[in-house]
Amino acid sequence: MPKKWLLLIFLAVLLLSFSVMTYQSNRLHLLPLKSFHAVLDRLYDAKTSLKDSLSAPFRRMLIRESENIRLRKELARMLQEEQAYHEAVQENKKLRALLALKEHEPRHVTAARVIGRGTDFWSKTVVLDKGLSDGIQKDMIAITERGIAGKISDVFNSYSHLLLINDINFSAAARLQESRTEGVLSGTGSRRCMLKYIPHEDEVKEGAVLITSGLDTLFPQGIPLGYVSKVNKKEAGFFQDIEVIPFVEDTHLEIVVIITKG
Amino acid sequence: MKYIAVPIIFFFLLMLQGSISFHQITPNLTVLLACYAGIKGREMKGMLYGALIGIVEDSLSGAFLGPHLLSKSLVGYLSSLLYSRFFIWTPYLGILSIALLTFLDGSLVFLMRGIFDKMPAGAGAASVVILAQSLINAPVGIFLKPKDLHQNI
Numbered sequence: 155m156p157k158k159w160l161l162l163i164f165l166a167v168l169l170l171s172f173s174v175m176t177y178q179s180n181r182l183h184l185l186p187l188k189s190f191h192a193v194l195d196r197l198y199d200a201k202t203s204l205k206d207s208l209s210a211p212f213r214r215m216l217i218r219e220s221e222n223i224r225l226r227k228e229l230a231r232m233l234q235e236e237q238a239y240h241e242a243v244q245e246n247k248k249l250r251a252l253l254a255l256k257e258h259e260p261r262h263v264t265a266a267r268v269i270g271r272g273t274d275f276w277s278k279t280v281v282l283d284k285g286l287s288d289g290i291q292k293d294m295i296a297i298t299e300r301g302i303a304g305k306i307s308d309v310f311n312s313y314s315h316l317l318l319i320n321d322i323n324f325s326a327a328a329r330l331q332e333s334r335t336e337g338v339l340s341g342t343g344s345r346r347c348m349l350k351y352i353p354h355e356d357e358v359k360e361g362a363v364l365i366t367s368g369l370d371t372l373f374p375q376g377i378p379l380g381y382v383s384k385v386n387k388k389e390a391g392f393f394q395d396i397e398v399i400p401f402v403e404d405t406h407l408e409i410v411v412i413i414t415k416g
Numbered sequence: 417m418k419y420i421a422v423p424i425i426f427f428f429l430l431m432l433q434g435s436i437s438f439h440q441i442t443p444n445l446t447v448l449l450a451c452y453a454g455i456k457g458r459e460m461k462g463m464l465y466g467a468l469i470g471i472v473e474d475s476l477s478g479a480f481l482g483p484h485l486l487s488k489s490l491v492g493y494l495s496s497l498l499y500s501r502f503f504i505w506t507p508y509l510g511i512l513s514i515a516l517l518t519f520l521d522g523s524l525v526f527l528m529r530g531i532f533d534k535m536p537a538g539a540g541a542a543s544v545v546i547l548a549q550s551l552i553n554a555p556v557g558i559f560l561k562p563k564d565l566h567q568n569i
Contacts, residue, residue, distance in 0.1 A: 160459055167467055167489045175482035175532040183480035197431045 248409055251299035259297075261374065261413040264288045266296070268407050269313070278321035278343065278404055280304075284412070285312045293372060296410040301378030301401040302326070302366065303410050316410065319379070319400045320347055327370035328379055331363040339364060339379055339398060347380060349396040356394070358385050364398055372415050425449060426469060430476065444549040446473055447521045448556055450488045451514060454495030455560050466492025479536075483528035487521040494520070499562045510557035515550040522546035 178184055256262050264284050272279030284290050286309055296303040296316050304324060307317035317324055324341040328349060337352045352358060362382045368375030378401050386395035429445040436443065450469050454462025470488035474481045498513055499505050526542045529535070537545070 163460065164463060164489075164493055167463060168486065171482050171486035171489070174485070175480070175528060178480045178482065179532040193427060197427055198434070201431055201435065 248299075252409060252411055255297065255299055255411050259411065259413055263290060263294060263412040263414060265409060265411050266290070266314070267409050268316075272315065276343065277323070278304075278318040278341065279307060280316050280318065280404065280407060282306075282314045282316055282410065282412075283312075285310045285314045287311055290314050290412055293415050295373055295377075295413050295415055297377060297413060298402050298407070298410055301380070302373065303402045303404075303407060305372070305415075306412070318404045318407075319402060320345060320404060326373050326379065327367040328364050329367035330358065330382075331365050333357065333362070336367050336369070337396075345399070345403075346383065347398045347400055349382065349398050350393060352394045352396055353392065354387055354394055358382055358394060358396055360385060374413070374415075422449070422453075422465070426472070430473070438548065438552065441545050441548045441552075443552045444518055444522060445553070447488065447491055447518050448514070448553060448560075450492040450521075451495040451517055452560055454492040454497075455499060456563050457496065458500070459493050459496040462492030462496040463489050464492070466490070479529065480533055482532065483525040486528060487524035490524065491517045491521050505562050507558045510560055511554045512557070514557035514560065515554040518550040518553040519546055522549055 174184065252265055256265070266282035266284040266288070268280045269283045270281040272281065282290075282296075290306060290309050292306055292309050294306045296305065302319055304316045304318040304321070306314050307323075308315040318341070319326075319339075320341040320343070322341050322343040324347075326339050327336070328339040329336045333356065335352060335356045335358065338350045340348050340350055342348055349358075349364060360382050364379040364381065366373040366375055366377045366379060380398040380400040382396055383399045384397040386397075426446065426449055429449060433443055433445045446469055450462065450466040453465030457465070466488035467485055469492075470483075470485035471481065473484040473488070477484065495513065495517055503509055503513075522542075523546055526536065526546065536542070
């Protein structure tokens with residue numbers, strides 16, 4: 155196309171644009187192809203429905219995911235609360251038992267919390283958070299609502315060591331509650347203790363309860379020690395071989411009451 | 417086929433333009449079609465395609481007829497003129513020319529609306545928008561090569 159024509163058409167377009175705009179600046183706006191809106195609107199509609207149908211599963215997945223995260227958090231919080239509640243109930247129970255013990259025990263000195271296990275692998279000892287400054291002295295007795303836990307083996311200014319009932323160095327004068335047969339309870343270093351010096355003639359039943367006799371002048375009379383779990387009469391010797399399981403288990407020990415020796 | 421493809425692409429670009437935004441700035445994608453027509457065709461084709469695109473865009477914009485008609489015609493014409501008369505296409509020049517043509521299109525529409533109707537936005541905000549649109553469109557310049565590039569060289 156000749157340049158002249160091209161320039162003319164270009165100028166015509168410019169002129170047309172300016173004339174149309176000048177005309178519209180004083181009158182109504184001319185929108186001749188407004189009907190194209192319908193095409194565009196339909197396209198938008200199609201795009202939106204396509205987008206929705208494509209994104210809906212992912213959106214639902216995201217909603218489920220966020221819901222899942224929220225519920226997991228809620229569950230974790232509630233489990234934590236439940237645990238705290240159970241802990242409080244357990245502590246309350248223990249403290250009530252200790253309080254009852256304190257009220258009924260005239261030799262009460264103090265209550266102490268177990269703060270650690272003994273460092274020696276072979277001995278069964280625990281560390282208590284009370285010591286000389288709280289009135290604790292060597293050979294005082296530690297009891298719980300279940301019975302004897304042990305005796306104080308070492309005492310320092312603000313803490314003390316408790317020798318547990320199942321330590322090999324522990325022994326106490328004992329008596330079977332029903333038959334009144336007397337013997338000596340000794341620790342073995344394991345979970346069980348041994349009831350010694352019971353002659354073969356005496357009848358000892360499994361499950362019989364063992365209490366302190368008070369004859370050793372260390373442990374007050376009548377405090378529960380444990381129950382007979384096994385009786386062996388067949389072995390040679392003068393005395394029966396009797397196994398006793400202490401009422402107080404060292405692994406469950408948290409708070410003890412310290413009383414003066416008998 | 418071409419006469420069906422161009423309106424489809426045009427409406428697709430319009431739809432895309434109305435659907436995406438970068439920091440609340442709507443891109444100006446239809447100007448690319450006018451540039452394409454101008455660069456790939458001759459001055460006449462560029463100008464006529466630009467005028468058609470402009471009229472439809474003006475009608476769909478809901479404002480008034482004219483600003484896009486003028487700007488797109490001019491862009492179509494100039495995009496063709498650039499590489500047929502003045503420069504030899506290179507990727508860098510392609511980027512620069514698309515950015516400048518987008519800037520010209522946006523500025524013209526803004527000016528025409530301001531003169532013949534009412535200001536669509538403040539001058540500062542408008543310049544930011546137009547600049548951003550130019551930057552968004554600029555990379556397309558790499559792909560818009562003139563048809564008879566090797567003949568020109």
